[in-house]
Amino acid sequence: xxxxxxxxxxxFSKLSKREKLSWLARHxxxxxxxxxxxxxxSFWHSNIESQKLFDGISENVITNFYLPYCVAPxxxxxxxxxxxxxxxxxxxxxxxxxxxxxxxxxxxxxxxEVISTTKVGHVHFCWQGEPFNLFAFFDQLxxxxxxxxxxITTNMERRGGGVKNVEILHLPEIEQDxxxxxxxxxxxxxxxxxxxxxxxxxxxxxLIKEIRENVDFADEQKEVQVxxxxxxxYTPSCVVRSQVSHPISELGKLKGGMEPExxxxxxxxxxxxxxxxxxxxxxxxxxxxxGIDAVIIATGNDFRxxxxxxxxxxxxxxxxxxxxxxxxxxxxxxxxxEVPLAIGTVGGLTTIHPLAKRxxxxxxxxxxxxxxxxxxxxxxxxxxxxxxxxVTTGIQFGHMKMHLSNILLQLEADQSEMDKAFAYFQDxxxxxxxxxxxxxxxxxxxxxxxx
Numbered sequence: 001x002x003x004x005x006x007x008x009x010x011x012f013s014k015l016s017k018r019e020k021l022s023w024l025a026r027h028x029x030x031x032x033x034x035x036x037x038x039x040x041x042s043f044w045h046s047n048i049e050s051q052k053l054f055d056g057i058s059e060n061v062i063t064n065f066y067l068p069y070c071v072a073p074x075x076x077x078x079x080x081x082x083x084x085x086x087x088x089x090x091x092x093x094x095x096x097x098x099x100x101x102x103x104x105x106x107x108x109x110x111x112x113e114v115i116s117t118t119k120v121g122h123v124h125f126c127w128q129g130e131p132f133n134l135f136a137f138f139d140q141l142x143x144x145x146x147x148x149x150x151x152i153t154t155n156m157e158r159r160g161g162g163v164k165n166v167e168i169l170h171l172p173e174i175e176q177d178x179x180x181x182x183x184x185x186x187x188x189x190x191x192x193x194x195x196x197x198x199x200x201x202x203x204x205x206x207l208i209k210e211i212r213e214n215v216d217f218a219d220e221q222k223e224v225q226v227x228x229x230x231x232x233x234y235t236p237s238c239v240v241r242s243q244v245s246h247p248i249s250e251l252g253k254l255k256g257g258m259e260p261e262x263x264x265x266x267x268x269x270x271x272x273x274x275x276x277x278x279x280x281x282x283x284x285x286x287x288x289x290x291g292i293d294a295v296i297i298a299t300g301n302d303f304r305x306x307x308x309x310x311x312x313x314x315x316x317x318x319x320x321x322x323x324x325x326x327x328x329x330x331x332x333x334x335x336x337x338e339v340p341l342a343i344g345t346v347g348g349l350t351t352i353h354p355l356a357k358r359x360x361x362x363x364x365x366x367x368x369x370x371x372x373x374x375x376x377x378x379x380x381x382x383x384x385x386x387x388x389x390x391v392t393t394g395i396q397f398g399h400m401k402m403h404l405s406n407i408l409l410q411l412e413a414d415q416s417e418m419d420k421a422f423a424y425f426q427d428x429x430x431x432x433x434x435x436x437x438x439x440x441x442x443x444x445x446x447x448x449x450x451x
Contacts, residue, residue, distance in 0.1 A: 113373075121200045124179075137211075163185060193348075287383055
């Protein structure tokens with residue numbers, strides 16, 4: 001049996017922020033606890049009403065955790081110019097997305113296509129009886145269920161959404177008496193999680209009631225055990241494709257003097273490796289989500305759901321592989337990304353967080369479908385820049401240049417030292433050790449450096 005200690009607390013969520021911090025200081029901050037409390041408090045918003053808003057977004061809020069809000073310019077998507085907001089702490093990601101956008105801007109930009117926007121959820125339940133009887137009854141039950149959720153679906157239907165399909169599945173390979181009611185939804189510009197879950201829970205109640213009252217079922221068949229009713233974050237039918245293409249001969253010379261034909265061939269081979277090797281595919285897709293996640297966060301969407309779905313989608317052919325693909329056809333280099341993106345532009349955090357609203361304004365207040373295209377294009381731009389670096393100069397050349405400022409901050413360099421370090425490492429290999437040695441010698445007055 002667990003023993004209660006002084007660190008156990010009841011009713012923590014009801015305490016004020018100051019009370020929460022005071023409790024943390026007493027029990028968890030051993031060295032200078034008041035300094036820790038003051039530091040947490042220093043990140044509170046100076047505007048009281050704004051801070052109240054952030055306090056209400058989550059649970060047990062004690063302060064705000066800031067991440068850089070960045071923009072990537074020069075995106076040309078379906079002929080329209082965008083400057084894309086990105087919330088991320090890694091400078092090289094924003095630089096790569098911007099570089100990819102700039103590279104393709106003069107070559108026609110990105111072309112996107114929303115393949116489908118269908119989302120899905122399930123009522124998971126167990127029922128003991130002859131499957132044929134339940135399937136026969138379901139035709140009648142389906143109409144009753146759809147009518148029974150009209151109070152939930154009417155507004156969504158007015159916008160062109162709602163329940164699009166309902167079917168029953170028997171999955172004895174999971175458990176002998178296990179069934180699903182699989183429901184497909186269109187949620188328009190909303191991500192729709194609350195809408196979907198409300199419909200599913202209502203379906204579950206109707207299912208229990210109708211089977212219990214069905215005179216054709218024996219007594220032992222009148223009970224349904226609903227296990228759960230929940231949307232799925234796997235949305236393989238809510239998919240967008242972004243593509244770039246250009247004549248190889250017109251790509252121009254690449255860094256390191258690589259000819260365009262050699263670059264295209266090497267680039268395609270690198271992507272082919274990611275299509276067939278799980279070790280490379282994992283890092284390859286992580287790079288794609290570097291770009292995607294940053295826009296998802298900036299627009300107030302759920303990056304965790306997007307990541308989970310994207311990685312599951314990468315396994316849809318029986319093995320984990322790259323979400324992007326590259327090939328050469330008729331002298332053109334094609335590079336494309338197909339990715340599921342169940343996102344929204346209305347409701348949830350998109351309409352609560354002030355910067356999420358500004359992000360959508362920056363993008364021209366897009367529909368969910370348009371935003372899907374923007375996000376996929378950022379993922380493709382990020383992926384292109386990363387693979388391009390890998391097959392030309394190597395990833396560390398650009399990455400460590402961008403990372404230099406973080407190393408200098410970690411080593412507490414002042415502005416003068418930073419300026420000298422940036423000048424010194426212009427043509428040199430950057431590493432934490434190299435920067436530390438440079439600063440040490442600089443501070444000791446040792447050696448001569450050409451700035």
